[in-house]
Amino acid sequence: MLSQQIINALSQGAFYALFAAGLTLIFGVLDLLNMAHGAVFMWGAMLSWYLMSTLGLHFGFALLITIVFCGLMGLLLEHTAFRPLRGRSTGHLPPLVSSLALSIVLVHVAEKIFGTRVVRYPDNAVPFASYVEMGDAQVSMLHLVLMVVALVLMGALWYMVARTRLGRSIRALQENPKVARLMGVDVDRTIAWMFVIASVLAGIAGVFLGVAYNSASPYMGHWVDLKGFAVIILGGMGSIPGALLGGLLIAFAEIGTVVFLSSDYRDAAVFVVLMGMLLLKPSGLLGSSREVRA
């Protein structure tokens, strides 16, 4: 049974990591918490459900359309909740509130369009529905695919930041936005791209989570937001490998609690781990400590 639990934890961890990757990208560079990340994630799940069930589209097409849609949603998010505040020296709170406001709007619109109840994906539309036996563990192909997709996407994200032109702009921005602008980095454009990328990742996470657990609702973003923040704090804010590590650590903490302690303490255990990390290494597992200099 332990092998089954390890598989359970790995697939859960992969999902947390995928969700948190976009959050950590924005936070690491802009020092901003994007409270609407969970809402975009929810739209990914709900829209793909709508495309697959009501319009009867194939999973692949639904995924593609959802990716485009969530990318555009990232653009909208950046233009409405973050860009107008960027020129003003407003501090951290206004963007936090404006993105929270937008997330509430997005949830309400979803309620109107998709209804308020939990929806299930049509049986025949779910891809990779087979199972493989690994020892005494039953592993869903879909969960394996989710793990691979999460790894590949996070690898690609890391490569993008570390090796590409856009990545160089992002890193310059992280170093010092003013200097980056003087050096010819198109700051607005770079930030807009970051939101597009982050939102696409959230959307993909939404599609896969919805399909993997066959469940989606307009309110599914709330709990994921909270877990996502825990993941990036644990892994080190702004670190992409940190998000992967943080996601896995939280999943193992959750499932370890169920196995060795009691399912009653599952959520509490996550936040105990989190607080322990804050006491021992406030910058997180892989985060670089940013000291405040006079």
Added chain:
Amino acid sequence: MFLRHPSPSSIGFKRTGRVSTLLAVILLAGVTVLPAAAQDTITTAKLGAVYAFSGPVAIYSTTIKNGLDMAVSELNAKGDLKIDLLLEDDRSTKDDAINVYQKFIQRDQALLIFGPLIGGQVFAAGPLAQRAKVPVMLTSVATPGVTGIGDYIFRTSVESATIIPATVKAAKEQLRTARVAQIYTNDDQFSVGEFKAYEAALKANGIQIAGAETVRTGDVDFSAQLTKIKAMNVDTLVVSSQGQEAVGIMTQARKLGLDKVRFIGGNAFNAAGVVKEAGAAMEGALSATPWFLAMEHPKNVEFVKKYREKYKSDPDWLAAQTYDALYLVKQALVAAKIGKSDSVAVARGKLRDSLAAIKTFDGVLGKIEFDDKRDPRVAGAVIKVEAGKQVLAK
């Protein structure tokens, strides 16, 4: 606001003259009217009904409204005492339930209030009615303890925990259940209540409980808990959760290789939507319900027939409980002998006493017995999922 009580200062010294004149007029009028009216009883009773006709839980109110409409039109066709039913929407919120209660109590002077839909709303609005001494009849709230708000709160809605022993008995006899695990939503009061009722009933029947696992409202991944349960080697899993978690638990259990385990559950299992969404995973599952479409006593057969003719769809337990509540209130209204000249306060008091005096009632739910806390007890029925359909378990 129009609902505010006049404060003592607002009817203070300056107005004494006007108030006493008014009192004199009222007294004179009373003296002339009273002797003649004392023998006459009212011919129309104004009652209020507040349910969630919009908002997140509005889905439950459709059949309730049908039950109300059907019962009122039948009762008013008889002609002895007409019911004037005022319908209001609380948009699924506590705040609006309170507002509507205040409107019914003070402006409309309703004799009794039906609803609201869910326990949380009743705990918010119910005390207002209790303070104002207005009888309340709940037709949907299965949450334990709502009638504890006070002696003006009544209900025809059956606490699912009270019929859970029937499920355990049926499981023991029909499924030969001997060793079970329990799983429940530990942040949902209703599910915790069902879990405890199951635990007690299982122990009373000598069934071994191998362990209990918990989930939280909104969870979608139950694999860790179910994997743990798989290792317990049980023949039956007892599920005490609301619909969406129950569906997830049952479908994921099958995917994790719990092929032979049977499910028994609470109220959530009775919902047709849950049976449909859980599909093949739920085959053979047992649950008890206060009311079931195929119950064979004559009142129910007739109710189902009339309902189908009128609404071209099947009633559910909420329609049945609401329909019975209207008939019950009508019976109490007639027995109360409310005089035409009775003040609203007197009329409400008479109606309350009359309702409290009814100890058994034969309705669509079968024979309802009211205990000393005004909570209904029914025999109910145990239902089984067979080929994806709910049937009476025999």
